[in-house]
Amino acid sequence: MSAESHPTLPPVRLHSDAELARDALGAPLFARAVRLARWAGPGTRVGVGGELAAEQLPGAAAHLGLDADDKDAPGCASQAWRVAVDTGLVDVTEPEEDANGDAGGAGGAGGDAGAGEEPYGTAAPGEDLALVTGGTPGDVLALWRAALETVLADAAVPDLEDLVDALDAGGEIDFDRLDWNPGREADVLDAVLANLYLLTVSTTGGMDRPIPLPVLAASMVVPDGMGEPSDAVLEQVSDAMMRLDDQFRQLEPIGLVEFRPVDEELMAQADEDGPRGGREDDDEDVSRYGMVRLTPLGLYGIRARMLEAGVEAPAVGELAGKGADALLDVVASYPEHAAQAEIEQWMAGRDLPDAVAELLAAARGDDEGGPLRRLRCQQALALAGPEAEPAVRSVLDDAELGGLARVWLAEHGVADVPPPAPEMVFWLTVDTIAAQLAADGETEELPLLMETLTAHHAGFFDQVWRVEHPSTVQVLEAMGRLHPDRKTAKEARKAAFKARSRRP
Known part of the structure; x- marks a missing residue:
């Protein structure tokens, strides 16, 4: 994730680690990976890359309760197995190479492969599987984040239709024709998720706020300051929407997002009428163009990746242990709802009269940031009851705080408050x-x-x-x-x- 795109973000209100861990365990893809890890045993066959052998996929799908008639069932089982391997929930022993450098060999350590058969390795539950039930919430979240990385890597791969189109005469993928750069695709997906995170926390702090897919696509394509987009730009937005539609379908099972895909009727109509890029009619439900929302687990996951990339992505509650001067300096730049949430947590663990006195002292100053510090101080004082009166009265004669103190005392119906001087x-x-x-x-x-x-x-x-x-x-x-x-x-x-x- 680019630290340059969003060097400082509004704070997000996160759920507790225990709540997030429960969400992680309930994510369909992660839950399937855990089930397959417990299913793995001496008879489990894996290929050279640790992938589940083709003849094992029907059994794995059946163990997961997937419909045997569903053509997607083997793919779902294969993906869940890959997540289990990548996260350490499963340990695999790949086929050994023989003296000729070939993997396995008939009757080799990898298994009793007969002549002409593919060699295979074995698999068993990994040590990390015990963390699912016996570890801390942080352990579970670490496993989930490893699973997320696997899914994000898959989502950055071109879809099957593009891969088929890029096959050359020999059946190999022509990467020049595909125009696919893995690093670039991963960076684009990171930027999409960063924009989704920013759109989510900017006004709500991470509350329930689905984002229309056209809005997210436009944020990636339309240049800043552009008025009415040209047809060429709208076509780019439309293409971006379709790519995002495919990617969010892949990201939903890991619990990162809640996603309503683009209406298939609209896609068919777009093929007939040309690109619309989300320029919907006034009476048309924008949700038909796709809606995406980061889940609480998704907010946690994207924020964690941002922090690793060096992006400053604060969370509400991080200032609870700091002094009032640090609190007012930081929340001065927060949106009002985020400042309110941070101030509430800061005051919750303190003796109220002492907290009010500390806030008033920190609000002083004739520097450029002084007015906004005093505004946030006033916001904090609104949470205080009658027990704060002595601390507030003590600053009545202060040139910078006397007016603020009188406002608070008047709002609380306190008598005998001296009128302020005109100055x-x-x-x-x-x-x-x-x-x-x-x-x-x-x-x-x-x-x-x-x-x-x-x-x-x-x-x-x-x-x-x-x-x-x-x-x-x-x-x-x-x-x-x-x-x-x-x-x-x-x-x-x-x-x-x-x-x-x-x-x-």
């Missing part, structure tokens, strides 16, 4: 707008906030430009652009000019 009101206004600009940029809601904060202060712009706040100019310039009242916006621009003029 504190102006400073708090600038700080609040600066925090919103830093958190979300110039949103549609920001003009309303500006109007609300300035409506009840006569001569607001005659005073606010004097406020000693590092963001005064930036805030006044934003108000000059965004304030819904034209006259007020003009006053803001004049105030911004005065604020700039008084800077050294």
Whole structure:
């Protein structure tokens, strides 16, 4: 996975290791691999690469409860066996080479192969099989991740139709004609999964949010900033959708995703009408174009692979043991829902009055990040009850925190709170707008906030430009652009000019 594509990601809320391990054991492909590992014994025959011998596949499929009449049953059994071997659930002894360098040999150590028969090796349950029932959740997850790597490698291989098309006259695969580069294909699949992870955690932190396949395909194909895609780009999106459809069908049995494939009727229609690339009609159900969702186990697995690749992929709860200064610095850049979840976990294990005092101390500072730290501090204080009052009262005279403290005390119905000085009101206004600009940029809601904060202060712009706040100019310039009242916006621009003029 590319650490350059997504150097820092929003935090994900992960399930516990115990829950994830249960999910791993319940993943159909992993469960089949475990069953075949227990089935393996002295009579199990394997080929040179450790693959299950062809004559063994019907028995393996029957052991898995697969329908004998299902043409896919042998392939399912073969895949489950390969996963069992690759994860160490099964140990195989491959055929030995004879003096001529040929594998096995009639009556060799690999088995009693007769003349003209393929030599074979043997298989037995591996040591790691015991970890399935006797290991820790972490042991189970390590086995599942090894299985995931096998499935991802398979998913990066061209589909059978492409392989058949690439056969030359001698029945060999013409790789130049196939235009298949294993490393490139693996990188593309990694990028797809990274985009799916990013789309999942950006707004929900990993909650239930299926992604339409056209959206994911377009994120891989359509250049940033492109308006209406051209027909050529739409054709690329359509091709990418079909490739993703095939890959996610392979990834679902290992428990990585929940997937609704592209409607076969739509694929037939696309063949008749040409590429559509997901440009569906307004009244057409977008889910017919395919929907994919990373499972909780999938979020864990993709995050683990990202961490190995050097990508910073935080998880909610990682800051629980750190100080308030680290908490506010990190969650300052988080989306609001993620910041809230992290703050809740941080406060859950602490004495509330002490935690509030630590948060208030960490919120101070006239640096560029100060406003957003105070916004997150205010978000944390919203979780505090009456026991926090002494700590909040202690900062009433603080120039940076006094306004924030008064807001909290007023919201909790505390009496005898001294009114703020006008300078504190102006400073708090600038700080609040600066925090919103830093958190979300110039949103549609920001003009309303500006109007609300300035409506009840006569001569607001005659005073606010004097406020000693590092963001005064930036805030006044934003108000000059965004304030819904034209006259007020003009006053803001004049105030911004005065604020700039008084800077050294």
